[in-house]
Every structure is written in structure tokens, then in C-alpha cells.
Amino acid sequence: MILETIPDLNRMSAAEKLLLVSELWDDLAAHPTEVPVSREQIAELDRRMEEYRRDPSKVTSWEAIQRRILGKTLDDE
Numbered sequence: 001m002i003l004e005t006i007p008d009l010n011r012m013s014a015a016e017k018l019l020l021v022s023e024l025w026d027d028l029a030a031h032p033t034e035v036p037v038s039r040e041q042i043a044e045l046d047r048r049m050e051e052y053r054r055d056p057s058k059v060t061s062w063e064a065i066q067r068r069i070l071g072k073t074l075d076d077e
Helices: 007-011 014-030 039-054 062-070
Strands: none
Touching: none
16 A cells, blocks of 8 residues: 555665655654554453552563563663
8 A cells, every 4th residue: 555655665775665664663652642542452461460460570671571581771781
């Protein structure tokens, strides 16, 4: 759909496309209220928040996730 609308995208290299994606993501992050959120996404976030409120001990910190996946923290780099 987008590739048909903007044919120049087909001529971009992979590196250029990644840069474009990064710039688009940064632009979206700068305007979070403009990003549409579906009812299903809101319901899932509400469900997760309720689950957290029932038992906060089930939550895993970002640092613990890093250690489990990477075997280190960002400070180790």
C-alpha cells in the first residue's frame, strides 16, 4: 500500500529504509497523543494493570529482564 503510494521507497537501500523507519518512529514518539490506540489495546493495558494491582510481585523489572536475556546490564557495556 505505502510502496505503491510512494514508489521512491522501492529505490531506497536497506540502510536508507532503516533510517526512515527510525526517523518516523522518533516523530511518532514526539507526538504520542496522535498515535491511535484501539479498544483492544486499551482493554489489554487495563487487564495488565489490574493483574499488577492484584499481585505486584509478578512484575519483572527491566534490569532483571536484561540480566536474563543479555546476561548483563546496560551499565556493563
